[in-house]
Amino acid sequence: xxxxxxxxxxxxxxxxxxxxxxxxxxxxxxxxxxDTNQIGLIKLIVAVSGVFSGIxxxxxxxxxxxxxxxFDSEKEKRSKLYGVAxxxxxxxxxxxxxxxxxxxxxxxxxxxxxxxxxxxxxxxTLVYLTIVARIFYSAIFGYxxxxxxxxxxxxxxxxxxxxxxxxLLVALFLEYFNFSTFIYxxxxxYLFFPIIIIYYFQKKKDVDKEVHQIDLxxxxxxxxxxxxxxxxxxxxxxxxxxTTIGGSLFLYVDTLMVNFYLSESEVGxxxxxxxxxxxxxxxxxxxxxxxVSVLSKSFQANDFxxxxxxxxxxxxxxLVIGGYIFIGVWSNxxxxxxxxxxxxxxxxxxxxxxxxxxxxDMVTGVNNEIIAVSPxxxxxxxxxxxxxxxxxxxxxxLIPQYGITGAAIATMGTILFxxxxxxxxxxxxxxxxxxxxxxxxxxxxxxxLTLLMEVIPNIExxxxxxxxxxxxxxxxxxxxxxxxxxxEDLNQMxxxxxxxxxxxx
Numbered sequence: 001x002x003x004x005x006x007x008x009x010x011x012x013x014x015x016x017x018x019x020x021x022x023x024x025x026x027x028x029x030x031x032x033x034x035d036t037n038q039i040g041l042i043k044l045i046v047a048v049s050g051v052f053s054g055i056x057x058x059x060x061x062x063x064x065x066x067x068x069x070x071f072d073s074e075k076e077k078r079s080k081l082y083g084v085a086x087x088x089x090x091x092x093x094x095x096x097x098x099x100x101x102x103x104x105x106x107x108x109x110x111x112x113x114x115x116x117x118x119x120x121x122x123x124x125t126l127v128y129l130t131i132v133a134r135i136f137y138s139a140i141f142g143y144x145x146x147x148x149x150x151x152x153x154x155x156x157x158x159x160x161x162x163x164x165x166x167x168l169l170v171a172l173f174l175e176y177f178n179f180s181t182f183i184y185x186x187x188x189x190y191l192f193f194p195i196i197i198i199y200y201f202q203k204k205k206d207v208d209k210e211v212h213q214i215d216l217x218x219x220x221x222x223x224x225x226x227x228x229x230x231x232x233x234x235x236x237x238x239x240x241x242x243t244t245i246g247g248s249l250f251l252y253v254d255t256l257m258v259n260f261y262l263s264e265s266e267v268g269x270x271x272x273x274x275x276x277x278x279x280x281x282x283x284x285x286x287x288x289x290x291x292v293s294v295l296s297k298s299f300q301a302n303d304f305x306x307x308x309x310x311x312x313x314x315x316x317x318x319l320v321i322g323g324y325i326f327i328g329v330w331s332n333x334x335x336x337x338x339x340x341x342x343x344x345x346x347x348x349x350x351x352x353x354x355x356x357x358x359x360x361d362m363v364t365g366v367n368n369e370i371i372a373v374s375p376x377x378x379x380x381x382x383x384x385x386x387x388x389x390x391x392x393x394x395x396x397x398l399i400p401q402y403g404i405t406g407a408a409i410a411t412m413g414t415i416l417f418x419x420x421x422x423x424x425x426x427x428x429x430x431x432x433x434x435x436x437x438x439x440x441x442x443x444x445x446x447x448x449l450t451l452l453m454e455v456i457p458n459i460e461x462x463x464x465x466x467x468x469x470x471x472x473x474x475x476x477x478x479x480x481x482x483x484x485x486x487x488e489d490l491n492q493m494x495x496x497x498x499x500x501x502x503x504x505x
Contacts, residue, residue: 010151010154014151014154014155014158014159015154015158015282015283016282017158017159018154018157018158018159018162018282019158019279019282021158021159021162021163021166022158022162022275023279024166025162025165025166025169026272026275027272027275027276027336027339027340028339029166029169029170029173030169030272031272031340031341031344032341033169033172033173034179034268035265035268036264036265036266036268036269036343036344037263037264037265037268038179038268039267039268039269039271039272040259040263040264040265040266040267040268040269040271041183041264041268042183042186042268042271043255043264043267043268043270043271044107044108044255044256044259044264044267045127045130045183045186045187046252046255047252047255047256048104048107048108048127048252048256049127049130049131049134049190050134050248050251050252051248051249051251051252051256052096052099052100052131052248053130053131053132053134053135053138053248054244054245054247054248054251055096055241055244055245055248056092056093056095056096056099056131056135057088057089057092057135057138057139057244058088058089058091058092058095058237058240058241058244059088059236059237059238059239059240059241059242059243059244060085060088060089060092060138060139060142060237060240061138061139061142061240061244062236062237062239062240062243062244062372062377063081063084063085063088063233063236063237063240064081064085064139064142064143081143082143084233085139085142085143086136086139088139088237089135089136089138089139092135093131093132093135093136096128096131096132096135097128100128100131104124104127107256122184123183123184123187126184126187126188127187129187129191130187130190130191133190133191133192133193133194134190134193136194137193137194137197140194140197140198140201141153141197144197144201152196152197152200152201153197156193156196156197160189160192160196161189161190161193164189165186165189168182168185168186168189169182239377239378239381242381242384242385243380243381243384245385246381246384246385246387246388247384249388249391250384250387250388250391250414250418253388253391253392253395254270254391254395254407254408254410254411255267255270255271257392257395257396257399257407258270258399258404258407261399261400262399262403262404266346266403266404269343269344269346269347269350269404270347270350270404270407270408272340272344272347273344273347273348273350273351273354273404274347274350274354274408276329276333276336276351276354276355277329277350277351277352277353277354277355277357277358277408278354278358279325279329280322280325280326280329280355280358280359280362281322281358281361281362282325283318283321283322283325283362284318284322284358284361284362287314287317287318287366288314288366288368288369291310291314291366291369292369292372292373294306294310295307295310295366295369295370295373296373298310299373299374304430304432307370307430307432308432310365310366311365311366311367311370311426311432311433311434312365312434312436313487313488313489314365314366314434315362315363315364315365315434315435315439316434316436316438316439316442316486316487317487317489317490318362318363318365319359319362319363319439319442319443320442320481320486320487320490321362321490322358322359322362322363323359323442323443323445323446323477324473324477324478324481326355326356326358326359326446326450327446327449327450327453327473327477328470328473329351329355330351330352330355330450330453331450331453331454331469331473332465332466332469332470333348333351334458334462334465335458335462335463335465335466335469338462338465339462346403346404347404347405349405349408350404350405350407350408352408353405353408353409353411353412354408354411354412356412357411357412357415357416358415359446360412360415360416360419361415361419363434363435363439363443364419364422364423364434365434367419367422367423367425367426367434368380368422370426370430371422371425371426374429374430376425376429379421379425380422383418383421383422383425384418386417386418386421387414387417387418387421388414390413390414390417391410391411391413391414394406394409394410394413394414395407395410398410438484438486438487441484441486442481442486445477445480445481449473449476449477452476453469453472453473456469456472482494
C-alpha cells in the first residue's frame with residue numbers, strides 16, 4: 001500500500017484544494033453571477049463533451065489497463081502500446097464527427113429566451129475540440145497511470161481547471177467580457193488538458209522515456225505485436241468501448257434527461273446541488289485511480305492476499321472519510337441555502353440521494369477496479385449497460401413526477417444496482433468481500449450522528465450555525481473512529497499527524 005498511500009495522499013491534497021475552490025466557485029460565486037439557465041448551459045457542455053469523449057475514446061482505457069502489465073519485461077512493446085492508444089483515439093476523434101453533427105442540436109436543446117446566448121458555428125466547433133482534447137487526455141493519462149502517476153491528473157482537474165473557472169467568473173463579474181465570451185473561454189480551458197500533461201511528462205525524468213520515441217505509424221520492425229496480441233487488443237477495445245459507452249451515459253444521462261423533460265434552468269439547479277452530494281466521494285477518486293496499477297500487478301502475480309487487503313482497507317477507510325463528509329454536508333444544508341438564491345432549495349433532496357449513492361459506492365471499496373483488472377473484466381461492461389437501462393427507466397418514471405429529486409433517486413438506484421452486481425461477482429469468483437464488523441459500526445455511527453444533527457435546532461445566523469454544527473460533528477465523530485480503531489490506516493495517519501504537531505511544539 002506504500003505507493004498507493006504516497007500518490008493518493010498528494011492527489012487527495014490537490015483534490016481537497018479543488019473541493020474548496022470548487023465550492024467557492026459553484027456555491028458562492030456562480031449562483032450570484034449567473035442565473036440557473038446559464039449554469040444549466042455549462043452543465044450541458046460538460047455532459048455532452050463527457051458522453052462523446054467517453055464513447056469515442058473507444059475503450060482505450062481498458063486496453064491500457066489490461067495490456068500494460070503483460071509487457072513488463074518488454075519495454076519496446078510498452079512504448080508501442082502507447083502508440084496504439086494514440087492511433088485509436090485519433091480514429092475515435094474522426095469517428096465522432098458525423099455523430100456529433102447529427103446529434104448536437106437535440107443535445108443542446110436550449111429552451112430559455114433569457115439565456116443571452118446563441119448556439120453558433122464557433123460554439124459547436126469549440127465543443128467538438130473539447131471532445132477531442134478529452135479523448136486524447138484519457139489515452140495519455142491512462143498510459144502513465146499504469147506507472148503509478150496520478151498526481152498530474154489531480155493537479156489538472158482540481159487546480160488548473162477549477163482555478164481557471166474561478167478566474168473567468170471573477171473577470172465576468174468585473175465585466176471584462178460578456179457571458180458568450182465566458183462560455184468560449186470556459187470551453188478552451190479543456191483544450192489545455194492534453195497539452196499540460198504532455199509537457200509534464202516530457203520534463204519528468206523518472207517515467208518511461210521510451211514513450212518519447214513512439215513510432216505512431218508502426219514502421220519499426222522491432223517488437224511488433226503478434227497476430228494473437230492484435231486480436232486481443234481488438235477484443236479489449238470492443239468491450240472497453242461498450243464499457244465507456246455505459247460509463248459515460250451512467251455519469252451524464254440524468255443531466256441530459258433533466259434537460260429533455262424540464263429545462264436548462266432545472267439542469268443548473270440539479271447540477272449545482274449534485275456537486276454537494278459528490279463531495280462525499282472525493283477521497284475515493286485518487287485511491288481508486290492508483291489502485292488499478294497495484295491490483296493489476298497483484299493479479300499478474302496471483303497475489304490474492306494483497307488484493308484482499310486492498311479491498312478491505314479501501315472499503316473501511318473510504319466509508320469513514322466519506323461518512324464524515326456526508327454528515328457535514330447534509331447537516332449544514334440550512335446554512336448553504338441561507339446563502340444560495342431561493343430557487344436552489346428545489347434541489348435539497350438531490351444532495352441527500354446523491355450523497356447516499358456515493359457512500360454506497362465507497363463502502364464497496366475497489367470492487368470495480370478488481371473486476372477491471374481480472375479475467376472477468378467483461379462483466380463490468382454488462383453491469384454498466386444493465387444499469388443504464390435501469391437508470392433510464394427510473395428517470396422516465398420519476399422525473400415527470402418528482403422533477404430533479406426523481407433524477408437523483410434514479411442515480412442512487414443505479415449506483416446501488418451496479419455495486420451489488422460487482423460485490424456478488426467478486427465474491428463468487430474470488431471468494432473475497434470488503435466488509436467486517438467495523439463496517440456495521442461506522443454505518444451506525446453515520447446514521448446516528450446524522451439523526452442527532454437533525455434534532456439539534458439551527459441557529460438563525462448561517463455562518464455561526466455552520467461553525468457550531470461542523471465542530472460538533474468533528475468532536476463526536478473523529479474520537480469515536482480513532483478509539484474504536486476501525487481503520488488501521490487512518491489511525492496511523494492521525495498518529496503521524498499528532499506526532500508531527502507535538503514534536504514541532
